[in-house]
Amino acid sequence: MIREIRLFGDPVLREPAEPVAAIDDRVRALVADLVETMYEADGVGLAAPQVGIGLRVIVVDTREEEGSGALALINPRIADASVETDKVEEGCLSIPGIAEIVERPARVVVEALDPDGEPVRIEADGLSARALQHEVDHLDGVLFLDRLSALKRKMALQKWRKLQEEDAG
Numbered sequence: 813m814i815r816e817i818r819l820f821g822d823p824v825l826r827e828p829a830e831p832v833a834a835i836d837d838r839v840r841a842l843v844a845d846l847v848e849t850m851y852e853a854d855g856v857g858l859a860a861p862q863v864g865i866g867l868r869v870i871v872v873d874t875r876e877e878e879g880s881g882a883l884a885l886i887n888p889r890i891a892d893a894s895v896e897t898d899k900v901e902e903g904c905l906s907i908p909g910i911a912e913i914v915e916r917p918a919r920v921v922v923e924a925l926d927p928d929g930e931p932v933r934i935e936a937d938g939l940s941a942r943a944l945q946h947e948v949d950h951l952d953g954v955l956f957l958d959r960l961s962a963l964k965r966k967m968a969l970q971k972w973r974k975l976q977e978e979d980a981g
């Protein structure tokens with residue numbers, strides 16, 4: 813089922829998400845919906861708070877490997893991050909129309925549970941490392957705009973308000 817993606821300004825995007833206590837049918841349905849919603853929106857990642865659900869569940873598919881499919885992670889955490897950083901342009905399905913260069917660690921290790929409840933450890937670099945960090949941020953109520961300099965953030969927010977006014981008009 814495709815769910816409605818919450819947009820910047822919706823308070824659910826600022827609330828820290830709760831850990832998943834048990835991976836039941838409800839959680840598995842959420843995972844399936846997140847994957848479907850992400851593909852429909854042509855995104856590379858989606859976190860449960862973005863569809864209004866305050867649980868620590870993310871999906872990513874950076875399409876870096878053909879046919880690898882979506883990666884669904886329950887209770888993911890960044891276990892390790894490289895000192896070396898990358899600066900890459902980033903966007904967010906909850907902030908459409910805004911893209912800015914964000915500096916993040918180039919490589920991360922993510923520990924999580926898969927949808928079967930099995931522990932997984934993922935060593936990621938490139939776009940995958942970036943998408944995983946962006947989505948885990950969502951679980952803490954953090955948006956990529958928060959990782960910009962004060963000036964860049966102010967400019968991005970001005971652009972966002974202008975885009976919203978244009979939509980409303």
Ligand code: ZN
Pocket residue numbers: 903904905906946950
């Ligand atoms: Zn996002």
